[in-house]
Amino acid sequence: MVAPLDTASSEADAPRAARQAGLLFLISAVLSLAAIASVPDRRDPLLVIAATDLTLTVVTFLLPWRRWPARSTAGLALAAWTLIGGSTWAIGGGIGSGSGAFFVLAFAWMGLHHSRRMILANAPVAASTYLVAVLVSDAPRQLLLGAVLLVSFAVSIGLIIEGRVRRLKAAREVIVEEQRWRAALMTTLAHDVRSPLTTIEGVLEIIADDADLPAHLRPLVAAAARQTSRLTTLATNLLDLERVEGGKLLLDWQDVDVEKLSQQVAELLGGTDVSVDVDSGLTVRADPMRLQQMVVNLGTNAQRHGKPPVVIGARSAGAGVEIFVRDHGDGVPAADRPQLFQRLNRTDGNPESVGLGLWIVRLLAQAHGGDVVHRAADPGSEFVITLPVLSNLATAQQPSGDGARASGADLPVPGSV
Template sequence: MPTAPCSAGYNPDLGFAAGGGEMGAVVRGFDWTGTPLGPLATWPQSLRTAAGMMLAARHPMYVAWGPQLALLYNDSYREVLGAKADQPQQILGQPFSQVWAEVWDQVGPMLAATMAGESLWYEDQPFTLTRNGFVEHIYASFSTSPIRDESGAIAGVLCVCSETTGKVRQVEERLRLLDEIGEATRLAAEPATIMEHSTRLLGQYLDVTRVAYADLEPDNDRFTIRHDWRVPGAISTAGVYSLDLFGSRATSNLRVGRTLLINDVDRELAHGDGVEMFNQIGIQAIICCPLVKQGKLVAMMAVHQQQPRTWTRDEVALVEAVVDRCWAHIERVRSTEALREADRRKSEFLATLAHELRNPLAPIRNALELLRIGADRPGLKERMLGTMERQVGHMVHLIDDLLDIARISSGKVVLQSARVSLQSVAASAVETSLPLVEAAGHELALDLPREPVWLDGDAVRLSQVLSNLLTNAAKYTPQPGRIHVTATTIDGMAVIAVTDTGIGIAPEALEQVFEMFAQAPHSIGISKGGLGIGLCLVRHLVTLHGGSVTAASPGPGLGSTFTVRLPLAAPAAGQAQGDEHQAHTAPAHPALRVLVADDNVDAADTLGDLLQAMGCQVQVTYDGEQAVKAATAFNPDLVFLDIGMPRLDGYGAARALRALPALAGVKLVALTGWGAQDDRARTGAAGFDHHLLKPASPDQVAVVLASAAPASG
């Protein structure tokens, strides 16, 4: 259709002022007679107003009017139309279904919904168009609003739209690069490999000079660039730096987890505020993304350009996305490695535990066989009994360490704190450890203050700390060696050091020795066994006392020193001397009647034999129901009850015995392998008077018997 020449100024036939760019002129000069809209003079005021507003807008818009949704559009919408815009006579005023026939199945329902009164919004909607002579896949964001005529009825649709193909393609490209990085690092087993692949792919995609990553020291300033990908000819930035030297802009952003963005170092930074450092390593533009954990900057990844560069929002978003993906992947790799390491150490621990528990069983079994076949040999009985006693003590020590670790890990250790002297703690620890030290042929030297050094703590646990350190030194020192214990006071702390001439510790293992189940590499043949939990137990117990423990060593083969620091007790007057440890082992009363119940027949019978040897009248049973029945006839003064018995457990048996009026004064003793505070509370609630850990020592049994003996008149 031919177009009429346009005239400047107001067109009374059109009803709105001249303007609207090229399309405004086209609309005013267009012959509308043969279109569904009809001549301009017949257009309702509502259509004229909508058309005028649309033509004056700079954003792509169109108006679809009337039952056939005849199309009007502005200059900006011509870009959406493509080559179709070159022939306006085939588009202006024509039905939308004809102009955009290829997408009518998508757009038709949208326009119908708007004509029914709905306002719609779509973002990045995909379309397949034929607008430039070939098929194109595009994306568009748009909103549609109903236009009402003079009567208030909906007569048309106003659409504000924009093509977003470029933006979506950039997003897709970014996603493709994340995918590439993910595939390249999928099988990577080390963080360094992940970063090498990621920096290369990111640097090549952005066409930059260099991509580097660094990790920070705990001081939140010193950082090390471990690796950088760079284009040929660019210098490497690998090395150690101070973050403060890069100026206030870098530090203020990175230390709080905000991306550092600089387009032109020389123009944006002042001299003396970082510009010199950036220039020194050839950086004129940078995007640097930080990783902050628990308020500390721990790592950074940066994109460098040796010339000024105006970074786009999409480029910044891409770098941030890649960095997020890298950190997440590295965390997964580290978590997986930590799980593997934990599993490996658990397996090693179980194997060591089996080995350590079997070791004492062999001499015990041999001693039993020798007693059976040669009991009449002079001195054999005493030697074999000594062997069995030592080996049982070793097993009890192993099990006690395991239970202590379990209690500490679950927060169930309660310290029995009292005023105690460092000297008494050291004496107790030496008494416990001296047999092992002497058996290994080592010399032990003590250098303690002459005046008492007072601590507030659990004497038994503190002695355990020092004993474990002495035992550890004896195990890992080749024969003959020297172990030196020194103690002093510094700044309100007692400082105890245990130094040996043993196998030493490599620098990288100084912290690892305190971890659960840790043993020095290649030390199994040198040490005298153990589960690798002694030093872990030491650290936990020292921490519970408000102190600290550290390890130091000049290196492998050069010995080591373990230093414990504990807070001194506040000064107190009238300190009683020699009252920290008093063992009270009273003899049994011959008239005591004792009932034993344990489903382990050997355990029940041997305890019964021990009690008889102590002068008691004893009856032995093997489950809870038997114990209750026997008690009614035996009328015991004291009952030892195993907790884990079949048919009726120790708790049930205790409640049943407490319900018998004839046994109102009986004393009940719980025998169990569980010794945490809540375990003791549970036995107390069930009516027990005493709680003994298996295997109970003869001294512990004697103390219980003494407490049950009637008072002498």
């Protein structure tokens, strides 16, 4: 739910608000010390003000603000009004003393971290402190009107900032709620869609194997099987997306025969335009299902956007293994390469592309302690998954033996998720 408008801006992050106030106190201390050169007869009060500023700076960084509500930092404003008033009196220059700028900054800080009600409650206290300091200082009395205007201006700045922050927070709450709804919807759809898709795939396989199936229907059955497989892959990708974002992705670490896995992927992709070129005896420590998913996604991408032949290969690369999928098409335009692995990337303009496949590949590769990159080929493109031969991540998180599982919450999944 969106927070009520009159309290939304008061729900700030207390540690961040305190640190920002501490920086303001520190700057005030430095300027108070610098002012001694221009008003040496006020050296003692300025030293007291600077010492108080430095003390407050230390306090704001050391106190356990996370234990307290955000409104607790409003007490720092009371100290600020007192110090600003003291500086104004000590320097004796009213608005020209420079303390007026800190008056405006203090209200701007309140606008960022506190409610409109809190700003209005502080306004008379701050105004009284500042105006009294101007009256008792040596500043000309005509500066009093300017001080009144400055007070009004500073309070207005605080209110404007508070209003903007309040609206931004309300909009953020709406976005967060929409994201929760989207996540729940995608997860539900993915779970509910996969069961009937499995049944449909089985029925299509039986129909395709029927020797009595008329020849003119075979292309239609094959097309239906491909689209059903595509929907299954999409549902799996959506589930993986939510698992990664929720820190619930599980990996089943095993020693995987890369050549055997590549042959299986080639069969899944179908057609005579897919070949396998893998160094014999190459193995990698990985989750076989997730690794197969990565290679299938790259192979499907090569078939959809490239040209045959498609080559699934693997080779040793230092302390790791490179598993690559290459096509012989026109390649990826240079302008589109930076967005290749972004979520919901649709730069290719293909209406059948959802924009999750390559992004899921990168997430899964990084969860294995590796990565995936694009390399321009001549002709075509080559997508390369790099994985450790024996992942330190896997051995550190599991006992010896196949089938041990590692939680995705402990995996190095990038923040972009």
